[in-house]
Amino acid sequence: MDLKKLAAALIPDADLLEPDSYEQIYPERNTAKGAYVTRLAPSPTGFIHLGNLYSALADERAAHTTGGIFYLRIEDTDEKRKVEGAVESVIRSLKYFGIKFDEGAEIDSPLNLYGPYYQRQRAKIYRAFAKRLIEQGRAYPCFCTAEELDKIREEQNAEKLTPGYYGKFAKCRNLSEEEIYSALRAGKPFVIRLKSCGDIKNKITFRDAIKGEITVTENDQDVVILKSDGIPTYHFAHVIDDHFMRTNLVIRGEEWLSSLPVHLELFKVLGFKPPVYAHTCSLMKTENGAKRKLSKRKDPELSLDYYRKAGYFPKAVVIYLMTLLNSGFEEWRLKNPAADISEFKFKVEKMGKSGALFDLDKLNDISRNEISALSPEECFGFLKEWADEFGDAKDRQHFTDKAYIVKILNLLMGTGGKKRRKDIERAEQGVRLMDYFFDDTFSPEYSFRCGKEEANAVLQGFYDVYDPADDNSVWFEKLKAVAASAGFAAENSEYKAHPEAYKGSVSDAAEVLRIAVTGSPNSPDLCTIMGILGKERSLARLKAAIK
Ligand code: GLU
Numbered sequence: 001m002d003l004k005k006l007a008a009a010l011i012p013d014a015d016l017l018e019p020d021s022y023e024q025i026y027p028e029r030n031t032a033k034g035a036y037v038t039r040l041a042p043s044p045t046g047f048i049h050l051g052n053l054y055s056a057l058a059d060e061r062a063a064h065t066t067g068g069i070f071y072l073r074i075e076d077t078d079e080k081r082k083v084e085g086a087v088e089s090v091i092r093s094l095k096y097f098g099i100k101f102d103e104g105a106e107i108d109s110p111l112n113l114y115g116p117y118y119q120r121q122r123a124k125i126y127r128a129f130a131k132r133l134i135e136q137g138r139a140y141p142c143f144c145t146a147e148e149l150d151k152i153r154e155e156q157n158a159e160k161l162t163p164g165y166y167g168k169f170a171k172c173r174n175l176s177e178e179e180i181y182s183a184l185r186a187g188k189p190f191v192i193r194l195k196s197c198g199d200i201k202n203k204i205t206f207r208d209a210i211k212g213e214i215t216v217t218e219n220d221q222d223v224v225i226l227k228s229d230g231i232p233t234y235h236f237a238h239v240i241d242d243h244f245m246r247t248n249l250v251i252r253g254e255e256w257l258s259s260l261p262v263h264l265e266l267f268k269v270l271g272f273k274p275p276v277y278a279h280t281c282s283l284m285k286t287e288n289g290a291k292r293k294l295s296k297r298k299d300p301e302l303s304l305d306y307y308r309k310a311g312y313f314p315k316a317v318v319i320y321l322m323t324l325l326n327s328g329f330e331e332w333r334l335k336n337p338a339a340d341i342s343e344f345k346f347k348v349e350k351m352g353k354s355g356a357l358f359d360l361d362k363l364n365d366i367s368r369n370e371i372s373a374l375s376p377e378e379c380f381g382f383l384k385e386w387a388d389e390f391g392d393a394k395d396r397q398h399f400t401d402k403a404y405i406v407k408i409l410n411l412l413m414g415t416g417g418k419k420r421r422k423d424i425e426r427a428e429q430g431v432r433l434m435d436y437f438f439d440d441t442f443s444p445e446y447s448f449r450c451g452k453e454e455a456n457a458v459l460q461g462f463y464d465v466y467d468p469a470d471d472n473s474v475w476f477e478k479l480k481a482v483a484a485s486a487g488f489a490a491e492n493s494e495y496k497a498h499p500e501a502y503k504g505s506v507s508d509a510a511e512v513l514r515i516a517v518t519g520s521p522n523s524p525d526l527c528t529i530m531g532i533l534g535k536e537r538s539l540a541r542l543k544a545a546i547k
Pocket of ligand 1: 040238252253
């Protein structure tokens with residue numbers, strides 16, 4: 001068969017370049033020896049998840065700890081899964097977590113010499129190489145319909161054989177010239193498949209940067225390289241792009257490990273050197289004592305948007321993921337709490353080999369710690385940003401009074417005290433924690449543990465003596481006196497010794513005040529809270545609670 005003629009009939013594009021010319025168009029990068037060129041290659045499906053951030057961090061660290069380059073490529077070959085605005089959302093999400101690309105899609109950089117970074121815009125390159133493979137007899141057209149492929153699958157199922165297009169099932173592999181041209185004349189749609197030379201009896205031993213030595217079976221599947229719309233599959237685009245974008249380290253999820261034999265064969269047939277591969281383990285969670293993969297359907301915490309909406313402190317998420325990425329990180333950070341994360345010597349080889357257990361409680365702890373280390377002004381900025389984007393009109397209004405919020409934060413963060421408080425876990429929760437400081441979001445339920453009369457006596461008693469000029473100890477002495485005259489023990493020890501003689505202890509009396517002023521039996525120092533609220537508002541709340 002005249003393969004040149006066949007290639008021209010299948011891929012008639014007049015504007016294709018000579019495949020080899022791409023070697024000059026995208027020359028080797030002149031990065032230092034040992035420098036990693038990495039990429040994040042998300043599909044714009046509108047769903048960016050924790051696994052993407054986990055990989056992005058590993059990519060970014062691997063590149064930047066070796067003097068390499070980290071770029072963003074958009075894998076938009078699957079038109080059906082494409083979602084409007086998804087690219088912007090990927091970039092916005094990653095930016096929130098401080099991930100910076102050196103080059104790539106939507107990145108304004110003089111380094112953008114390896115683009116376009118959207119796969120759809122690279123169709124010419126893939127088609128040039130597919131054409132060459134056809135000319136070399138290493139790719140062929142397949143006219144099988146969906147029904148025919150279903151039939152093959154059924155046959156394989158019935159015979160318990162490996163599914164796929166290979167061996168005797170590869171019906172179009174040996175079509176005659178006449179069959180091909182008559183199908184073309186009839187306008188039948190076709191895909192281009194690789195003509196695999198592999199044999200599943202052969203094993204390939206290969207070194208994964210994370211998993212170590214792995215033995216895989218050679219590929220014998222005639223995988224699709226160009227779909228019927230002329231757009232490449234992931235396999236073909238991956239191999240061509242990572243070669244010409246000069247990626248030398250591909251970090252990707254372990255779900256791709258099963259396709260590795262296909263990729264290795266494609267690298268070979270195209271005459272390219274494969275990159276170093278690092279297949280990352282999946283993120284897992286424990287549920288009812290059993291480990292399982294985080295799932296898009298069941299676990300909202302898989303989505304990166306979840307963390308933005310819940311107002312996680314971005315650095316906390318990064319620190320937490322770093323502890324998952326390299327087991328030595330936690331120890332390093334304990335020893336170097338003030339050091340920048342970039343000073344940690346990240347190693348791809350030290351990444352976890354199997355299921356990283358995702359622990360939301362641990363992330364929450366880290367988030368509390370990180371937020372508690374901020375200055376109240378910094379914390380204000382962080383919370384305000386959240387309120388402006390995700391809060392309601394009341395939240396946004398509250399955050400126009402910086403001086404008032406900073407006063408609240410001084411209390412919630414324990415600034416000035418010996419030890420910082422860790423009340424704020426994330427922005428959403430922090431903003432809600434402040435609700436009672438504002439009348440329009442203060443909604444108390446007066447459920448006192450003591451009787452109504454005693455509660456009223458405490459409230460009225462304190463109403464009569466409260467003076468915002470009192471310091472903490474005077475404030476407390478006044479409370480004790482009010483408690484005693486309402487029938488409560490002024491000392492807790494006294495109450496313990498003779499509970500029958502009192503309506504309750506001074507703590508119970510304090511709780512009445514606390515509920516009246518904050519709406520809850522738990523709060524930081526009440527005297528300070530009343531000071532922040534101011535005399536008028538504090539007294540109004542005491543009055544409102546008297547029933
Ligand atoms: N577009 C692929 C994905 O989103 C990228 C896999 C890779 O990093 O090679 O899963």
